[in-house]
Amino acid sequence: MNRRQFTFGLSAAALSHLEAGTHHAAKADACIFLAMLGGVSQIDTFDPKPKLVDLDGKIMDWSKEKKTDQPNLFAKPRKFVASPFKFQKYGQSGREVSELLPHTAKMVDELAVCRSVQSDNGNHPAAVFQMNTGFIIPGNPSMGAWVTYGLGTGNQNLPAFVAMPDFRSIPFSGAQQWGSGYLPAEFQGTVLRATSEPIRDLASPGNVAPEAIKAEREALRGMNGSFAALRADYPDLRARMDSYELAYRMQLEVPRVLSIEAEPEQVKEAYGLNDPVTASFGRRCLMARKLVEAGVRFVEIFTPSQSWDAHGDIRKNHEKNARETDKPIAALLADLKQRGMLKKTLVVYMGEFGRTPDTPAEQKTPGRDHNTRCQSMWFAGGGMKGGSTIGTTDEIGHKAVENVYHMHDVHATILNQMGLSDMRLTYYFGGRNRRLTDLGGRLIQELIG
Amino acid sequence: MRFWLVLTIGCAGLAQEPLLPLLGKQCGACHTGKQAMGGLSMDSIEALKQGGKHGPALRPGVSAESLLLRYVTGEKTPRMPLGGELDAKAVAELRAAIDSMPKGESLSKRDAHFEWLLKKPGAVVAPVVNQRSWVRNPIDAFVLAGLEKQGMKPASEASRRVLLRRIYFDLTGVPPSPEEMRKFEADADPLAYEKAIDRLLADPRYGERWGRHWPDLVRYAESDGFAIDGERPTAWRYRDYVIRSHNEDKPYNVFVQEQLAGDEGPSRNLVALGFYRFAPWEADANSKKQLRQDFLNDVTGTVGSVFLGMTTGCAQCHDHKYDPIPHKDYYRLQAFFAGTAIADLPVDFNEAERPKEMRRRFREHEDAAELGQAQADRQKEALKLRYMSSMKVAKDDEGLKKFLGQLNTRNLFFLEQDLPLAKEPEWREPIRVYFETRDGVQRERELARRHQALAYSIRDVSPPAAPEVPETYVLSGGDLNARGEKVKAGFLSCVAGNEPAEIPFAGGSNGLRLALSDWVASEKNPFTARVMVNRIWQRHWGEGLVRTPSDFGKNGDVPSHPELLDWMANEFVAKGWSMKAMHRLMLSSATYRQASINAEQKDYAAKDPTNRLLWRMNWQRLDAEVLRDSILSIGGRLNLEMGGPPVLFSVPDDVAQGFEFFKWFPSSEEQQRRRSIYLIQRRSVLLPMAETFDAPNLSTSCARRLTTIVAPQALTLLNGTLTRTEAKHFEARLAGAKDAIGEAFWLVLGRGPTADERRMSEKLSLASLGVVLFNLNEFLYVE
Helix, strand or coil, X not given: CCCCCCCCEECHHHHCCCCCCCCCCCXXXXXXXXXXXXXXXXXXXCCCCCHHHHHCCCEECCCCCCCCCCHHHHCCCEEECCCCCCEEEECCCCEEEECCCHHHHHCHXXXXXXXXXXXXXXXXXXXXXXXXXXXXXXXXXXXHHHHHHHHCXXXXXXXCEEEECCCCCCCXXXXXXXXXXXXXXXXXXXXXXXXXXXXCCCCCCCCCCHHHHHHHHHHHHXXXXXXXXXXCCCHHHHHHHHHHHHHHHHXXXXXXXXXXXXXXXXXXXXXXXCCHHXXXXXXXXXXXXXXXXXXXXXXXXXXXXXXXXXCCCHHHHHHHHHXXXXXXXXXXXXXXXXXXXXXXXXXXXXXXXXXXXXXXXXXXXXXXXXXXXXXXXXXXXXCECCCEEECXXXXXXXXXXXXXXEHHHHHHHHHHHCCCCCCCCCEEXXXXXXXXXXXXXXXXXXXXX | CCCECCCCCCCHHHCCCCCHHHHCCCECCCCCCCCCHHHCCCCCHHHHHHCECCECCCCCCCHHHCHHHHHHCCCCCCCCCCCCCCCHHHHHHHHHHHHCCCCCCCCCCCXXXXXXXXXCCCCCCCCCCCCHHHXXXXXXXXXXXXXXXXXXXXXXXXXXXXHHHHHHHHHCCCCCCHHHHHHHHHCCCCCHHHHHHHHHHHCHHHHHHHCCHHHHHCCCCCECCCCCCCECCCCHHHHHHHHHHHHCCCCHHHHHHHHHHCCCCCCCCCCHHHXXXXXXXXXXXXXXXXXXXXXXXXXXXXXXXXXXXXXXXXXXXXXXXXXXXXXXXXXXXXXXXXXXXXXXXECCCCHHHCHHHHHHHHHHHHHHHHHXXXXXXXXXXXXXXXHHHHHCCCCCCHHHHHHHHHCCCCCHHHHHHHCHHHHCHHHHHHHHHHHHHHHHHHHHHHHHHHCCCEEEEEEECCCCCCCCCCCEEEEHHHCCCCXXXXXXXXXXXXXXXXXXXXXXXXXXXXXXXXXXXXXXXXXXXXXXHHHHHHHHHHHHHCCCCXXXXXCCCCCCCXXXXXXXXXXXXXXXXXXXXXXXXXHHHHHCCCCCXXXXXXXXXXXXHHHCCCCCCCCXXXXXXXXXXXXXXXXXXXXXXXXXXXXXXXXXXXXXXXXHHCCCCCCCCCCCHHHHCECHHHECCECCECCHHHHHCCCCCCCCCCCCCCCCEEHHHHHHHHHCXXXXXXXXXXXXXXXXXXXXXXXXXXXXHCCCCCHHHHHHHHCCCHHHHHHHHHHCHHXXXXX
């Protein structure tokens, strides 16, 4: 699609800001962003560090480091921690993945891994804001909002941008993580819940008879129609009437798209819906596939807030989180591939930062703390080069040293695959043109197919 | 890396230019064609001369004044080409090429816009117009002169019904009752309309309606944002201060002075100083130094945009790209706040805040918390004993310690995940009871905190509290570690020159903010009065005369009626900065009284599609708060209690349980029916309906709300709890009415139904009719 289509939302204010749709040919029509909140350890997943086996238990010297991510934690003596997980080569590409992610590992030939992404702030809330909005402070539009603003919607009956938080613990600042910031509200993410009422107020109230609902609808149409007819010059009246028609269509369409019960048993099994450990994330992954299939542009799935935050016990924490997410994610990739959708769907897996190679020396069970100097993240599909890896960290996995990229670069790459140039996707606010990537990002060219 | 444009297409005539071979290297797709970056196309020398949004890129013969060169040398940021750098040889060749070009006429003349903006409004006389009979006050003369110039005529006057609804929504935020409407329509008094304006301005609902506009601007919120999103339990006193100030018609200059220097100035108010603190606050920030700098940056930007309509924040890292605000000015302005620290100050409740009640409630909640705590302790002790006896363990058992620790888990859901025991029937109930008591204690503590006599405020960190005021330095790129020149506090140099401000003696404090407020809250600068008059206009017409109300600069909107704006700014000052006087003036004008349809609509819409010349009244959609309050009011259930601690609305259970750092305790149903302005403004928990209907995100200053049209709005109004519940009460209210359908229309729309409408309504129950009426465009939009 080359032009924005505004069906989900219409407003004169927004239309006046419209550009021409894509800036260049898009590789991906949709993006599924898997937000691993808390920060996944690169050392225990995609970036093996054999050196840490020799150093395990030795004291790390931080005295020369001027700026650490967590001053309180780094002020005390710290010891190195080898990964408790074994690595093995997988796939034709022979990329190393740890035993923590056995299912994802089987899909390694689809992954384009970047092991050298850095970010600006080692505090969760600021870092989560940066992952979602490019900035460490609140108030900015989320990447999904930017994409929707840039491309419009790709479907008639569903929101263009859907967010699926884990309601056991929603991300910091809640809706701001998928909000539209200073962009018009029509670009904000719509929260979908994996419950009987996926969108707030979607269903007509149960205590009103269906005939009464129908009669209400007809009366509303009739009265609004005669009011607008006399005031034809004011387009908002007509647009609002259309928005009601869309709402009625959504009431039919959303439950249909999201009815997971009708899925074949092997699909449910593959996504882990039959196991309470994987069911929550799996259900949302399956919903994501169905949404993208129905033309939704951007889907973001969140793990519980700070779930990967393994300060206390890297093994226990990461095993728990990997169990909840690994199988559904692999199933999602396989399902997209099998349906021929992976080519045009960009899947992104990342957390707000990486983790340290060491832990406070006093700690009995070793953990890992926040690390903004490197994290391993991956792209799949959407025109990215499967089976490739870019970026090198130092021998202890503390800092990216080669092909260093920044969070802005991840955003620029996402936009690029979706046919948008991060430099040209701007919105004038507060005295200047704003961007998702602030002054611009650099494409992670090595991973682009 | 971005590449410079390769100049190959259509430059036959340009190939001889010595400049072009240089630019021909690596130019890339950025600066070409209609979609060129920054509006700068390098397709031709002419295009370079014409330039982009930063102005002409090329000044022939004068390389030093050519933006092209200033960007490639890094004198201006970002350095071009982005991500790269031209080598010295290329730069030298470029410079030589520009200097060898014949000098053209001077292009650096300051924009006419700034000549207007930077000069104080002079004496303005209302213009002479032909259709003098239409003019009710000078506003109309300015507007009509503009229309007559284009051969246009204003719309006819709106009906009495429309006028009354308009001023009700504008001034009070709720619709008139059917009785008020009928009385007004029948009133033979020629001054009935003016009297209605006066009556509404005197109504305390006025302060609640207008007291909601100001918080939008000052990014008001009752929590910190970020991870913890800690509550600001007494921030509501600022909200009530704003409401009272509006109701009292506090002169705007005093209102500003109190917020900038309520501790130093002639009018004292420590609660008003909360203004400084409403930005998001990262309570657990790693770098406290950076946190303080963020605070200063926020304040520097906010003061500029809110009071002065100047985007001072843009000069934090470099010179302002468009307006005459040098990088240094930003830090000169910031220096006024160098002696400021955040503080919660003990401030007694004043009479309007109902001090006795506040003190009583504070005690009650404290007592309840204490009693609850004792009860919770007993319950916990019982659980401990039960554990010891059923597990047969001693006091120092590790398992017991762990069990007791787990009783601190934030909710039962998480507890049951970690402690299978909690699911067993004989444990489940006592644990649930303990959690309930424990949470009850937290709730009482929170309530007590909201009734504390504290002001969410600031104080000085200067003599006598500290030995000296911290120095302010220009920070290159806004980076705390890149200190440049030391600066003294000073006003914007474009209007006040480069001299440091004179700092008065303020008795016990440093006087810096007093000096600033003296300049900002006065006619000593050309901005404040104009900016505020434009904001008031914007709230009545939907659009300001300058449509970017917080940005009067070059990138902002050019005023449609600069003389009118200046005339009103003068009038504002002459009338003692009275907002109510401005409301009276604006609302009584013929311009405001126009209908929203003009007989010549078709022609005019083609000439002036956005109605800048004001040939009719603009349509306005109800704000989220007005919509909610109106529905409650029509159902007869709006609780009109004023002021006090915030009301917590109900949220779905899983949302209420989903917060890590706080629990959500909804207020009573009766409290939840109060006006929206009293609902808690918590950054991580926005009222869903407000969010859907374009309320601000509470993190940045919002000068103008957008009005989107999205399907979730329809879903909210069709199926949401508010509509459905209030429709039921609406039905109850109509029960027994002689003509229930007729009365239903009068209640919602201030008129009776047409025959068609009556026919359609007869097919519906009264509750269903209520739902339909709440969803009508005629209800959602003010004509």
